[in-house]
Amino acid sequence: MSERTLVQQLQSREDGPVSVSGWVETVRDQKKVQFVILRDETGAVQLVNPATRPAEDGTEQDAAALALTDLISNLSTGTFLTATGELKHDERVKLGGVEIKISGLEIAAAALPETPIAADSGLDKRMDWRFIDLRQRRNNLVFRVQTTLEHAMRSYWIERDYIEVHSPKLMASPSESNAELFEVPYFEEKMAYLAQSPQFFKQMAQVAGFGKIFEIAPAFRADPSFTSRHATEFTSIDAEISWIDSHEDVARMQEELLQTAIRAVAEKHGDEIKALFDIDVVVPELPFPRIPLAEAREIVAARGYEIPRTDGDLDPEGERQIAAHVQETYGHQFVFVTDYHPEIRAFYHMRDEETGLTKSYDLLFNGVEITTGAQREHRVDVLIEQAKEKGLDPEHLDFYLDFFRFGAPPHGGFGMGLARVLMLLLGQDSIREVTYLFRGPTRLAP
Amino acid sequence: MSERTLVQQLQSREDGPVSVSGWVETVRDQKKVQFVILRDETGAVQLVNPATRPAEDGTEQDAAALALTDLISNLSTGTFLTATGELKHDERVKLGGVEIKISGLEIAAAALPETPIAADSGLDKRMDWRFIDLRQRRNNLVFRVQTTLEHAMRSYWIERDYIEVHSPKLMASPSESNAELFEVPYFEEKMAYLAQSPQFFKQMAQVAGFGKIFEIAPAFRADPSFTSRHATEFTSIDAEISWIDSHEDVARMQEELLQTAIRAVAEKHGDEIKALFDIDVVVPELPFPRIPLAEAREIVAARGYEIPRTDGDLDPEGERQIAAHVQETYGHQFVFVTDYHPEIRAFYHMRDEETGLTKSYDLLFNGVEITTGAQREHRVDVLIEQAKEKGLDPEHLDFYLDFFRFGAPPHGGFGMGLARVLMLLLGQDSIREVTYLFRGPTRLAP
Structure with missing residues (x-):
């Protein structure tokens, strides 16, 4: 099995390279920075990526960085993926006091963009899904x-x-x-x-x-x-x-x-x-x-x-x-x-x-x-x-x-x-x- | 629940009054002495009773002793009962080195006299029973x-x-x-x-x-x-x-x-x-x-x-x-x-x-x-x-x-x-x- 760290183990791990696997709970796609909340069976963690957007003046940008930003912009809720990156303890982060700066995302299976239910959907509808x-x-x-x-x-x-x-x-x-x-x-x-x-x-x-x-x-x-x-x-x-x-x-x-x-x-x-x-x-x-x-x-x-x-x-x-x-x-x-x-x-x-x-x-x-x-x-x-x-x-x-x-x-x-x-x-x-x-x-x- | 001793506990118990519950595996009904092998979910123990038979010369016998002997003579295999009596360690007894001298038997439910299968019956017949x-x-x-x-x-x-x-x-x-x-x-x-x-x-x-x-x-x-x-x-x-x-x-x-x-x-x-x-x-x-x-x-x-x-x-x-x-x-x-x-x-x-x-x-x-x-x-x-x-x-x-x-x-x-x-x-x-x-x-x- 791949070297996977469970979310609940992150707090006790030292800063450095790490790999987590789970599903996308939310994406906050801001102009300069992107946040993904990734959940696994043990908890949720914030992933962060400094966005690299196509420059308005046509300056050439790093192709890999552009692609990663684009990938995150298009992540749908529920998509299962493995994220690798740098773990950093930061007490300002409300979610567990850690975040991971993304170096790579490997998508296992992407979710359709529309999730058919929400947490507050009726019981019968939730049972359908x-x-x-x-x-x-x-x-x-x-x-x-x-x-x-x-x-x-x-x-x-x-x-x-x-x-x-x-x-x-x-x-x-x-x-x-x-x-x-x-x-x-x-x-x-x-x-x-x-x-x-x-x-x-x-x-x-x-x-x-x-x-x-x-x-x-x-x-x-x-x-x-x-x-x-x-x-x-x-x-x-x-x-x-x-x-x-x-x-x-x-x-x-x-x-x-x-x-x-x-x-x-x-x-x-x-x-x-x-x-x-x-x-x-x-x-x-x-x-x-x-x-x-x-x-x-x-x-x-x-x-x-x-x-x-x-x-x-x-x-x-x-x-x-x-x-x-x-x-x-x-x-x-x-x-x-x-x-x-x-x-x-x-x-x-x-x-x-x-x-x-x-x-x-x-x-x-x-x-x-x-x-x-x-x-x-x-x-x-x-x-x-x-x-x-x-x-x-x-x-x-x-x-x-x-x-x-x-x-x-x-x-x-x-x-x-x-x-x-x-x-x-x-x-x-x-x-x-x-x-x-x-x-x-x-x-x-x- | 009544004071019941499991058969496997008998060896480590001191001699004295005891009560065991299980089912009759065999009865050996000899003229002078009766043996019952009683099995429970943990093992089997020998129960013993000095038989009291009606005297040939018409001498009056102890009624309770006669009744107990008669009860044992008529025990059918599979009958579930509770036996009370005196536990005695005796290394001559092959079955666990203990036996119980019966003072009373309480039958929970008697088995019909004919058991429909034996240990060596065919598989299908055994599955019927x-x-x-x-x-x-x-x-x-x-x-x-x-x-x-x-x-x-x-x-x-x-x-x-x-x-x-x-x-x-x-x-x-x-x-x-x-x-x-x-x-x-x-x-x-x-x-x-x-x-x-x-x-x-x-x-x-x-x-x-x-x-x-x-x-x-x-x-x-x-x-x-x-x-x-x-x-x-x-x-x-x-x-x-x-x-x-x-x-x-x-x-x-x-x-x-x-x-x-x-x-x-x-x-x-x-x-x-x-x-x-x-x-x-x-x-x-x-x-x-x-x-x-x-x-x-x-x-x-x-x-x-x-x-x-x-x-x-x-x-x-x-x-x-x-x-x-x-x-x-x-x-x-x-x-x-x-x-x-x-x-x-x-x-x-x-x-x-x-x-x-x-x-x-x-x-x-x-x-x-x-x-x-x-x-x-x-x-x-x-x-x-x-x-x-x-x-x-x-x-x-x-x-x-x-x-x-x-x-x-x-x-x-x-x-x-x-x-x-x-x-x-x-x-x-x-x-x-x-x-x-x-x-x-x-x-x-x-």
Whole structure:
């Protein structure tokens, strides 16, 4: 690879010859001097060139100098190039206190002169040109934060001997429900389905004796909704563990995991997040508050909000009310809402023998649900009864029920939407802003 | 969570009360004494119980002792349970030098008495019952090796400031070729396609100024073949980097990455791999040998093998011959075969201006291709010409070509099949053995 200096390394380098590579952010083409702001993945630097213009009196000028000036005058925003020149520290230069006097420019690929979007273009337009939109510092930071967040989570798990699995996304049967299912015509006129979650397969790892597993992978929902929190394809963070006593063991793992991951983000990117998003990343304290759903509903009612849903669950405004209550009472951004009625939970959630409520939780972060966690029912006869109660035909679930017929440990886990966590961590309005390439009912490209 | 001791911790624990959880591997039900081998995710331990049988002379026996004996007599293989008892170190016990005298057994879920497969069942039958098959020590080890391998690779990248991306698997256009494409009926009678690779989207990260990226994610090929190396869904390890001079920069990154990852596996699992697979994990030395394709063909011919392919590429036997040559000549398990003719490469591979050959390589590991790497063509006019030459309609590629119209850096990368690496590292015959749940033309379940 060529001798390339990253922009962030310039400040600590001595004055002298240097080569930087990146894309043109702006050109200021003054009569006597030209400035180019060049950005790479680590920062931006000012390039400077004393302009050599054709003399009005016809005096011969240096041909190379004329050509360089002309080249810079014609640089379009977005052009990727390598600039060589003399690095000079100069505290008058606002951008990092250094500039580079250009000796040569090598253009890798020139941009068309008209950039189709600007930083303040509408979200949909920016998504049309996502590859240009992602050049913005804020957007670049989103994915560096994503990288740190995920690596901290995986490291947490691996230090604790979790196994990483890659469960299949092509399935012969639906994983969660028959609704919102993408169908894929398969060989010999069979039909496959895209996995809505790794639910069944991460449970399979438990009966396979894997003990503790995790997976970060795409999941698919043919969900026609256009909310700021839904996508037809999303990155799901999943973990599942054996030999638990209840969902409380899962919650304890998840809160530790999130504390570890958010701490890593705060340490590595806290200042930059403050500068670019005006957000103070708060490392959450343990334990996160827990509120049973029935109590949560009472709190919401006492705050004067009447939940219109009749199924006993919270609605988005109810979730915001609970989050506000938790913030006021405990100064915490997270809350586990627990003990959901079986009617509003999946058939495989285990039920508490005394209360009849599920051993499950939702985790809210700043008022938005990011997770459902639960202990799973591992006793096949109970599981079949619960499936029937939901109107499901156990025969259609046979491949899944088989998992529990040859021995099974008590187990549970959670699924968490990566984009929701990033959205809330960075104070964004929509998962579209924090997804590399969003997929929705009317969005399949680029 | 209950006080559970992992089997591997038992040796370092003092004699006394203990509780272990796992599944029944074998029961030896002798008249006077009963032995249970209980396995968990970390190992196996012998449980022992002095049998209490109904006395022939009708003498009254301890009811609890009779019940425990009866329970053990009826334990089926695969039953998950928690055993409490007294740990005792005894060097006469072959299995780890410890045993547990049972005081109580709590069954989590009993297995049906007939296990449908045995360790020596055929591969297809074992795949039908993969969740039982995975309880084998060897199979469990495969996925612990996978975990270590991937974490070492991600750590390598993250220490070097790579960004992790999650590119979409639902696309509006094919990513690589129109052949072997899974179609997904989408909203409003549109058609989506499953990504055959993240190729276009990892290149998009380069024009977005991300610099260096990686992704480990599923890829889909509607490939009707039944070889030991192909699947309809597989885990693809991808990286892409900017500002390279040639594919050589990509190769250098990849060989370092593999050395790092294989060293991590050797250090953590080398002894166990030797014990269970009789394989010595060799940490490859740098640099890996490089052989231009034309020279490779000459070497194969000189070894007396005539490649039947007429397109100038190697066939599987040719790859094995080259691997044998490299092993004999350099004592190395890896070889980069370089400089492929454009006719046998994708349209987006950059070509060397002097030779007209592509700036690309295949990486062979023990004679099997695990990777294609290349510098990509980033000049849109050249790219369009190369697409046309392949008979592709640039209009159908417009969304991809747009990436290069607004500036682009020189860049390149590789894609590597995770299962192939694991298969070769562990000396297995088929990727089916090292895939959590294999997907092929006739295999969609479990």
